[in-house]
Amino acid sequence: MSTATTAATFAEGLSAGIGAIEGESETILALRLEGSRAVTATGVPTPKQEAWRFTNLKALAATPHEPAGPGTADITPWRISDSHRLVFVNGRYAAELSAVGGLPDGVTITPLAAALGAGSERASFALGKGINLADHPFAALNTANFVDGAFVHLGRGAIVEKPIHLLFVAVGGERPTWSAPRTVISADPTSEASIVEHYVGTGGRTLTVPVTEFHLAPGAVVRHVRLQEESREAQHIAFQSSRQGRDSRLFSIALNVGAALARTDIDAELGAPGAHASLDGLYLVEDDQHTDSHLQVRHAAPHCTSHELYKGILDGSSRAVFNGRIIVDPGAQQTDAIQSNRNLLLSAGALVNSNPQLEILADDVRCTHGSTVGRLDEEAVFYLRSRGIGRATAESLLTYAFAAEIVQQIPVTEIRERMERHLVERLPQGELAREAF
Amino acid sequence: MLKLKNLHVSVDNTEILKGIDLTVKPGEVHAIMGPNGSGKSTLASVLAGREEYEITDGEILYSGSDLTELDAETRAREGIFLAFQYPVEIPGVSNTYFLRSALNAIRNHRGLPPLDAMDFLELVKEKAKLVKLDEGLLKRPVNEGFSGGEKKRNEIFHMAVLEPRLAILDETDSGLDIDALRIVAEGVNALRSADRSFVLITHYQRLLNYIVPDYVHVLKDGKIVLSGGRELALQLEEKGYDWLEKEPAAAAV
Numbered sequence: 001m002s003t004a005t006t007a008a009t010f011a012e013g014l015s016a017g018i019g020a021i022e023g024e025s026e027t028i029l030a031l032r033l034e035g036s037r038a039v040t041a042t043g044v045p046t047p048k049q050e051a052w053r054f055t056n057l058k059a060l061a062a063t064p065h066e067p068a069g070p071g072t073a074d075i076t077p078w079r080i081s082d083s084h085r086l087v088f089v090n091g092r093y094a095a096e097l098s099a100v101g102g103l104p105d106g107v108t109i110t111p112l113a114a115a116l117g118a119g120s121e122r123a124s125f126a127l128g129k130g131i132n133l134a135d136h137p138f139a140a141l142n143t144a145n146f147v148d149g150a151f152v153h154l155g156r157g158a159i160v161e162k163p164i165h166l167l168f169v170a171v172g173g174e175r176p177t178w179s180a181p182r183t184v185i186s187a188d189p190t191s192e193a194s195i196v197e198h199y200v201g202t203g204g205r206t207l208t209v210p211v212t213e214f215h216l217a218p219g220a221v222v223r224h225v226r227l228q229e230e231s232r233e234a235q236h237i238a239f240q241s242s243r244q245g246r247d248s249r250l251f252s253i254a255l256n257v258g259a260a261l262a263r264t265d266i267d268a269e270l271g272a273p274g275a276h277a278s279l280d281g282l283y284l285v286e287d288d289q290h291t292d293s294h295l296q297v298r299h300a301a302p303h304c305t306s307h308e309l310y311k312g313i314l315d316g317s318s319r320a321v322f323n324g325r326i327i328v329d330p331g332a333q334q335t336d337a338i339q340s341n342r343n344l345l346l347s348a349g350a351l352v353n354s355n356p357q358l359e360i361l362a363d364d365v366r367c368t369h370g371s372t373v374g375r376l377d378e379e380a381v382f383y384l385r386s387r388g389i390g391r392a393t394a395e396s397l398l399t400y401a402f403a404a405e406i407v408q409q410i411p412v413t414e415i416r417e418r419m420e421r422h423l424v425e426r427l428p429q430g431e432l433a434r435e436a437f
Numbered sequence: 438m439l440k441l442k443n444l445h446v447s448v449d450n451t452e453i454l455k456g457i458d459l460t461v462k463p464g465e466v467h468a469i470m471g472p473n474g475s476g477k478s479t480l481a482s483v484l485a486g487r488e489e490y491e492i493t494d495g496e497i498l499y500s501g502s503d504l505t506e507l508d509a510e511t512r513a514r515e516g517i518f519l520a521f522q523y524p525v526e527i528p529g530v531s532n533t534y535f536l537r538s539a540l541n542a543i544r545n546h547r548g549l550p551p552l553d554a555m556d557f558l559e560l561v562k563e564k565a566k567l568v569k570l571d572e573g574l575l576k577r578p579v580n581e582g583f584s585g586g587e588k589k590r591n592e593i594f595h596m597a598v599l600e601p602r603l604a605i606l607d608e609t610d611s612g613l614d615i616d617a618l619r620i621v622a623e624g625v626n627a628l629r630s631a632d633r634s635f636v637l638i639t640h641y642q643r644l645l646n647y648i649v650p651d652y653v654h655v656l657k658d659g660k661i662v663l664s665g666g667r668e669l670a671l672q673l674e675e676k677g678y679d680w681l682e683k684e685p686a687a688a689a690v
Binding site: 102301312377379380382383384385386388389390392393394397400401402404 | 458461485487493508509510512513514518525526527528530535536538539540542543546578595599653670
């Protein structure tokens with residue numbers, strides 16, 4: 001992390017300096033400076049800015065955060081048995097916890113610092129491409145400060161059978177700390193892989209500001225699951241960017257369960273004909289958790305398809321924000337875009353702000369969007385009860401079923417099971433409901 | 438089995454049922470007919486335990502005890518089954534799983550061990566045949582994407598698996614073509630037994646050509662205005678519900 005001394009507040013610390021990786025290229029240095037300038041100019045966003053209207057970072061801005069130092073953790077609970085695994089603790093590579101082996105030819109899975117330090121042109125070339133730092137202060141902050149993360153390169157036609165597990169552990173201390181892992185996924189033509197991006201924590205007031213980029217060449221297929229299950233004291237402000245070539249396909253599922261505050265900005269661009277992006281999500285929040293998903297999908301070429309289904313289950317006095325925007329550029333004819341946000345409220349105190357938007361500048365397209373916020377369908381509950389199923393079981397079953405539409409799509413079994421367990425833990429008759437699936 | 442005494446029921450302070458007396462003995466099939474808005478579906482809902490209905494007077498006795506004390510799930514476990522007029526779609530929950538949960542909840546209530554998956558599957562296949570339900574519909578989410586006829590057959594299928602003591606069919610015949618109606622009727626007839634009773638709520642006498650009732654009651658404006666045997670249904674079919682208005686005395690049996 002940056003070598004600057006701790007600032008009085010997080011806001012003041014934003015311009016404290018930049019990080020550096022030994023051996024990184026001039027291009028990266030220039031990018032870091034651009035990031036630093038951008039974040040200094042914007043500062044910590046306030047609710048006066050439209051994109052941050054419902055997510056207030058006042059407390060974060062006022063709290064000093066030190067760059068997180070090295071640490072270690074027992075990763076047993078989060079392991080995926082049969083995978084290629086890179087582990088990062090506080091944004092730094094933990095070699096002793098990682099295990100990558102038996103990769104097919106043409107595939108690289110390595111810490112980003114190692115790639116950049118060794119002068120990888122591929123990593124250097126892809127990094128930051130297409131990300132508008134001026135509009136995304138936390139992406140800018142990450143760009144200025146990252147010291148490591150994952151670099152995955154899939155060579156032409158390479159197929160990785162086992163899931164690639166990128167595990168980011170936030171280990172908190174007595175005082176608030178922050179880290180900014182950076183992940184670059186670069187998929188050459190017709191390559192294929194499943195990637196699990198996994199954020200966990202051991203407790204403490206940690207802030208994680210990750211940036212993850214996908215660069216998909218023509219015909220590449222990437223399945224991606226992003227599971228955020230950090231500790232309840234944590235804050236998580238993430239940015240995900242994807243750039244897709246002709247006929248490439250990205251299937252991405254964002255799962256938000258943990259953290260006191262979690263904000264995820266997803267910026268997807270379909271830049272060549274035939275590209276497809278599925279960007280689905282599920283958030284489970286309770287107590288006073290706050291989750292915010294901002295998605296922007298740009299159709300920049302004709303004959304592309306995008307599918308977004310975000311579902312949320314809210315309990316306690318939790319709050320969810322969903323903002324989805326589909327942009328169809330002039331000339332992006334035959335676009336087929338679907339966006340839907342559905343929320344289930346389990347308590348009277350939970351609140352949702354859902355705002356789906358379309359911006360269509362082509363005339364031959366099919367775009368649909370919509371959002372719903374509601375409680376369990378009482379008619380359905382009664383139907384189950386009238387067949388002998390008790391109320392608590394009926395409600396758990398219907399809630400589970402609501403989430404199952406997303407959970408069942410999770411391509412990695414152990415992650416799917418983790419999500420099932422999260423659901424079960426939050427439902428009064430969860431175990432019974434789980435048997436249904 | 439079932440005894441209603443001077444039953445008065447209101448919804449949102451509007452009285453819908455205005456003093457119903459009815460006795461259903463084990464093994465009997467009672468048809469309740471009546472024009473739209475006469476209170477037929479309210480009667481079905483009250484028996485099944487819908488909470489928005491308020492009983493303002495009278496009582497409902499089921500096997501000699503007060504039914505109104507029991508919530509909907511307990512009534513079901515005690516052997517009451519309601520076939521819905523509009524079966525509900527339950528996205529994400531498979532028909533088979535739903536039914537197994539229901540059956541095991543009922544078995545548990547009766548002190549029986551849960552049925553294991555294999556035994557249950559056999560039972561389900563056998564009962565599905567009874568109502569000619571496509572086995573593909575067993576794995577699908579409950580009622581989701583089912584045709585109108587499939588939904589109604591699915592209700593009878595549920596009934597066949599759960600084996601209630603008192604089955605209430607709320608306009609199960611409406612919206613069915615004659616083939617589907619026959620299948621539903623055959624399903625019901627196959628389940629008729631000396632210790633199982635049926636209350637058929639219907640607007641049309643057509644159903645009663647296939648399920649022959651022991652008694653027919655005519656409900657009008659929240660009251661049973663006429664009771665008789667099967668021939669009463671035929672008279673209604675011939676003369677229409679208006680006949681009740683014009684010649685109430687003549688109609689009395």
